[in-house]
Amino acid sequence: MKNQKKNRIWLGISASPGIAIGRAYRLNREEIKIREENLSPEQIEDEILRFKKALSEAKIEISKLKENIAKKLGPEHARLFEAYILILEDEFINQQIFTGIKEEKKNAEYIYNRVIQKTVQTISLSRDEYLKERVADIFAVSNRVLNRLLGIKQHTIEPLKTPGIIVAHSLGPGDVVQMKKGNVLGFVTDTGGKTSHVALLAKSLGFPAVVGLKTFFSSLKGEEMLILNGDEGVVILSPDEPTLKSYEAKREKLLERKRSLADLTSLPAETKDKKKIELSANIELLSDVETAIENGAQGIGLFRTEYLYLASSDLPGEEEQYQAYSSLARKLHPQNVIIRTFDMGGDKFVQDAERVYEANPFLGWRAIRACLDLPDFFKTQLRAILKASSLGNLKIMLPMISSLDELLKSKELLEEVKSELREKKVPFDEKIKVGIMIEIPSAALEADSLAKHCDFFSIGTNDLIQYTLAVDRTNERIAHLYQSFHPSVLKLIKKTVEDGHRNGIWVGMCGEMATDPKATSLLVGLGLDELSTSPLAIPQIKKIIRSIEFDQARNLVEEVMKLNNSKTIEKFLDEDYQTRFSNENSIGA
Amino acid sequence: MTEKKIQVINRLGLHARPAALLVQKASRFQSEIRLVKDEYELNAKSIMSVMMLAAEMGSFITIKAWGEDEVQAVEELAKLFEEKFGED
Numbered sequence: 001m002k003n004q005k006k007n008r009i010w011l012g013i014s015a016s017p018g019i020a021i022g023r024a025y026r027l028n029r030e031e032i033k034i035r036e037e038n039l040s041p042e043q044i045e046d047e048i049l050r051f052k053k054a055l056s057e058a059k060i061e062i063s064k065l066k067e068n069i070a071k072k073l074g075p076e077h078a079r080l081f082e083a084y085i086l087i088l089e090d091e092f093i094n095q096q097i098f099t100g101i102k103e104e105k106k107n108a109e110y111i112y113n114r115v116i117q118k119t120v121q122t123i124s125l126s127r128d129e130y131l132k133e134r135v136a137d138i139f140a141v142s143n144r145v146l147n148r149l150l151g152i153k154q155h156t157i158e159p160l161k162t163p164g165i166i167v168a169h170s171l172g173p174g175d176v177v178q179m180k181k182g183n184v185l186g187f188v189t190d191t192g193g194k195t196s197h198v199a200l201l202a203k204s205l206g207f208p209a210v211v212g213l214k215t216f217f218s219s220l221k222g223e224e225m226l227i228l229n230g231d232e233g234v235v236i237l238s239p240d241e242p243t244l245k246s247y248e249a250k251r252e253k254l255l256e257r258k259r260s261l262a263d264l265t266s267l268p269a270e271t272k273d274k275k276k277i278e279l280s281a282n283i284e285l286l287s288d289v290e291t292a293i294e295n296g297a298q299g300i301g302l303f304r305t306e307y308l309y310l311a312s313s314d315l316p317g318e319e320e321q322y323q324a325y326s327s328l329a330r331k332l333h334p335q336n337v338i339i340r341t342f343d344m345g346g347d348k349f350v351q352d353a354e355r356v357y358e359a360n361p362f363l364g365w366r367a368i369r370a371c372l373d374l375p376d377f378f379k380t381q382l383r384a385i386l387k388a389s390s391l392g393n394l395k396i397m398l399p400m401i402s403s404l405d406e407l408l409k410s411k412e413l414l415e416e417v418k419s420e421l422r423e424k425k426v427p428f429d430e431k432i433k434v435g436i437m438i439e440i441p442s443a444a445l446e447a448d449s450l451a452k453h454c455d456f457f458s459i460g461t462n463d464l465i466q467y468t469l470a471v472d473r474t475n476e477r478i479a480h481l482y483q484s485f486h487p488s489v490l491k492l493i494k495k496t497v498e499d500g501h502r503n504g505i506w507v508g509m510c511g512e513m514a515t516d517p518k519a520t521s522l523l524v525g526l527g528l529d530e531l532s533t534s535p536l537a538i539p540q541i542k543k544i545i546r547s548i549e550f551d552q553a554r555n556l557v558e559e560v561m562k563l564n565n566s567k568t569i570e571k572f573l574d575e576d577y578q579t580r581f582s583n584e585n586s587i588g589a
Numbered sequence: 590m591t592e593k594k595i596q597v598i599n600r601l602g603l604h605a606r607p608a609a610l611l612v613q614k615a616s617r618f619q620s621e622i623r624l625v626k627d628e629y630e631l632n633a634k635s636i637m638s639v640m641m642l643a644a645e646m647g648s649f650i651t652i653k654a655w656g657e658d659e660v661q662a663v664e665e666l667a668k669l670f671e672e673k674f675g676e677d
Contacts, residue, residue, distance in 0.1 A: 083609035083636060092635035122641045134640055137605050197605075 006240040010213050012188070014233030015199035018208030019251040020186030021244070025160050026222040027168035032146050037107040047101050051108040054148035059088050061144060061154060065174050072177065073204050073287060080137075080173065080197050087141045093119065109149040116142045133193045140172040159183050165226050169217045176201045186210075186228045188235055190217045210235050261539045265296035269542045271524060275550040278530035279542055280336075282510055286324060289331050292535040296542060299335035301458065301532020302397070302510040303328060305381070306344040315377075321384035329391045336393050338458070338532075339385055340437070341378070343367045343399035362472065367400035372409055382417045389429035397458060401436040401443050407453055410434075439463035439511075444492040447499035457500045458532070461511025465489050483566035484513055485573065490522075490560065497527045508532060517581075518573045520544040522560060525553030547580060591659040594651045599673035602645035605636075607674035612636045614669060620656025622666070633666070 039047055066081035087093075093115060100111035120135050147154055157166070157178040163185055168175075170191040176198055179187070184207060192198055192211035202209040208230030216235065227236040227247050236243060269279035280301035281292035292300065308316045308324055316324075328337045345358075345366045358364040371378035385396055398410050411434060421428055438444050439460035447457065461484065466473045468489050471481045483489075493509075500507035508530030513519045515533040520541055523531060533541055556576065563569045597603060603611070615622045615633040622633040624642060626649070631638035633652070644650055650670075654662045 079606055079609065082613075083605040086609050086612055086636040090635050090637045092632055092638050119637055119641060123643055125643070134605050138637075138640075 006238050007243055008237040010210075010216055010235040010237060012210040012214075012216070012233050012235060013192070013194055013212035014230055015192065015194060015196070015211040016186075016202035016207055016209040016230050018186065018206070018230045019247060019254065020165055020208045020226075020228040020230070021247055021251060022185045022226065023162070023164045024167045024188075024220055024222055024224045024226050025164045026217070026220055027157075027166055027171075029155055029168075030152055032143065032150065032152070034109050034113045034146070035107070036110045039101075039105045039107060041105070044102055044105065047108050048098055050149065051097060051101070051112065054108070054145050055088055055094070057148050058141070058144040059085060062088070062141070065177065069173075069177055069201075073201075077201070077204065077287070083137065084141050087138060088145070109146055112142070112145060112149070133196045136170070136172075136192060136196055136198070139170075140174070143172075157184070165228055167217055167220055167222075167226075171198055173197045173201050176205065176207070179205070179207060181206065186230065188213060188216060188226070188228060190214055261295075264539050264542055265294070267542070267546065269296075269298070269545050271545060271548045271550045271553070273550050275524070277524060277528070277545050278508065279538055279545070280338075280508075280530060280532045281535045281538060282532050283535065286327060288535060289328065292538070293331075295535050295538040297335075297535060297538055299332060299393075300328065300337040301508060301530060303337060303339045304343065305340060306342050309342070309344070318380050318384045321381060322387050325385055325394065326388035329388055329394050333391050333393050336395060338395045338397050338435070340397040340399055341368070341381055341385075342371060345370075362466070368398050368406055368410065369400065372406060372413075375413055378410075379413055379417050382414050383421070386414075386417060386421055386428040386432065387426060389432050390427050392429050392431075394429065395433040395435060395456070397435045397437060397456075399437045399460070400440065400463075401438075401450070402440045403442060404446065404449055404453065407436060407450060411453070435505075437463075437510075438496050439467070441468050441492060444496045447496045448503065451500050451503035451505050454505065456505050457496055457507045458530070459493055459496055459507070459509040459511060459528075461489070461493075461509065461513040464492060464511065468492060483570075484516070484519070485569040486566040487561075487564055487569065490526075490569070494526055494557075494561070501527065506530060515541070517541065517544055518570070518577045521548055521553045521556050521576060522573060524548055524550065525555075525557035544577075544581070590653060590655050591663045592651055592653040593663050593667050594649055595667050595670045597644050597646055597648050597650060597670060599670075600646055602648075603639060603642060605640070607669075608636050608639040610674055611639055611666065611669055614666060615662070618654070618656070618658050618662040620654040620659045620662045622652065622654045622662055625651040625653060 062081055062084050066078045069081065070078035096115045097108065097111050100106065100115065101108055104111065116138065120138055123135055144154065155175065157175050159180055160183055163183050165185050166187040168187065168189050171187060171189050186208035188209070189211045190213050196211065199209065199211060208228055210228055210230060210233050213235065224238050227239050227243070239247070268276060270276045278298055280299040281297035282302040283289060283292055283300055284304045284307040308321060325339060345361055345364070385394060388394060398407065401407055414434065418428070433455035435456035435458060436443070436450060436454050437460045438447065438457050440463070443450060444464065451457065462473065465482060465484055465486070469481060469483065469486055471478050473482050497507045506529040509523060509528050510532040514523065514531040515537045517540055521544070524545060531541060560569055560572060563572060599607065612634055623630050624633050624639065626642050626644055629642060631642055633639065642650070652663050652666050
């Protein structure tokens with residue numbers, strides 16, 4: 001009768017947000033039973049071969065899984081499976097197996113299981129929760145090998161007869177990837193933690209999940225109604241009517257909000273009086289592209305190429321860069337992608353011997369300054385961009401420009417690369433647009449002359465504020481002096497827009513200010529043509545743009561420009577924002 | 590022999606992905622490379638060994654290498670730690 005009790009609440013760990021309501025599907029899996037067997041001397045060689053075969057078959061499986069995930073979620077997620085392959089190929093482990101089989105004359109699965117268990121024990125001794133969760137990664141690999149040795153078919157997740165919630169003792173990343181949206185509503189496991197790869201995948205794929213429920217699986221008969229609350233890490237077993245009703249309402253509300261965002265996605269980013277604003281996304285990783293498109297980005301306003309370096313820990317070569325840029329160009333076509341050339345400290349580009357300590361790295365040898373000093377390095381990046389530009393939707397953006405000289409030198413290098421490519425008859429976009437970041441006060445002050453030599457401006461507010469106010473934005477003691485709405489900063493933005501427009505080029509913004517809902521009216525009023533924000537902020541910013549009258553926004557700018565104190569300005573903008581959006585200031589953020 | 594003591598500064602320690610990066614990099618060198626933490630000394634070219642080190646954030650590790658490219662090996666592996674394996 002115990003199971004009849006209504007509303008039994010199980011507390012677990014929230015692995016992936018969202019609410020799912022449905023019947024439980026218990027995932028019964030053949031248990032791995034390891035038997036100890038003695039071998040005769042002549043069987044030993046075959047046993048070693050059998051083990052090697054299991055390894056190579058498991059490797060093929062994992063490689064396939066890796067490709068699958070790379071296609072679905074991007075190469076960063078696929079990295080995990082490189083670690084899996086390294087585990088399979090680990091000499092430290094495999095040598096112990098070979099010796100074990102030979103010396104003890106026992107079967108491969110027995111020896112393998114023992115070595116793995118011993119290794120896992122050592123790792124489990126760690127006090128670090130995160131490392132403990134890596135045990136799941138090792139088992140995900142070793143179970144594959146053991147299944148092969150025991151002739152057990154690798155588990156697959158078959159589609160459920162009716163949509164439901166999967167309940168399992170444990171699941172691996174390979175299982176989650178096989179789940180079909182709409183068929184699997186969410187999943188619950190006894191094992192696992194917040195940072196397990198299963199949790200990360202569930203989040204990326206949008207399955208609500210609660211893990212670490214310890215004994216839930218064995219206490220379940222199957223077919224029971226469940227409420228899975230992934231936001232709070234709670235599962236309610238056999239909920240009563242009122243609980244069910246309240247959760248259904250809650251889920252409806254969430255879906256409603258999602259739908260209204262989706263509706264927004266197809267609407268243009270324009271003011272009530274039809275002034276269009278190009279609303280695009282700042283991204284760092286190729287896998288951010290999907291999020292950007294889902295949220296209605298009209299292109300990529302800033303692709304931070306230095307992350308190619310950070311992600312691969314090696315300076316990316318021409319081919320690797322070309323692959324990244326052309327994949328972006330293809331995914332976004334016909335929308336535009338603005339590729340910003342490497343923006344990082346110069347020490348990253350050179351051999352250790354040439355590294356120099358800098359007292360003020362933010363004022364030092366970085367971004368365009370380092371690139372111009374290392375023309376071969378810079379030309380490699382320009383060549384990769386040009387080669388990927390044939391579709392005609394790539395643009396080049398130069399960071400940290402402080403004078404016309406740097407812009408002209410960069411363009412000279414670009415011309416050199418172009419003529420080299422022409423000679424080799426490599427196709428590229430002859431009319432590729434070149435713009436610059438306006439993030440140094442000298443560039444804003446010289447905007448008029450810079451505008452005559454480039455095709456667009458994009459204002460980087462983070463650095464512009466830091467350099468204008470002489471405030472190191474990483475220094476906490478002066479954090480209060482870092483004021484986004486300082487009148488001097490707003491004047492520089494205003495001047496940049498005016499000078500750009502006078503010379504017939506468009507002016508955008510890719511700094512954090514573009515993502516701040518308080519600033520949107522002001523920025524539209526200042527006449528910015530493009531705002532590039534973090535992907536998740538796009539719906540909210542679009543909503544604000546669609547509520548603005550351009551004329552009113554211009555009046556707002558006039559009022560703000562009369563104020564001479566950043567606190568007053570911020571308060572003024574905040575009040576303006578609150579009066580218009582008092583009920584809904586958290587959409588999509 | 591070349592050696593260098595470094596500190597693990599990425600928030601999540603030497604979990605699977607950084608361990609994989611470390612092992613892949615280490616395997617590119619001819620030198621025999623070992624990691625030492627407390628009383629343990631393990632092969633830097635084996636991912637299981639590296640994970641068995643259970644090196645969480647804040648722990649100190651000594652990288653040791655023997656071979657023709659030992660200096661470069663130690664430098665490049667230390668750099669991976671310094672750059673937090675591209676994380677955080």
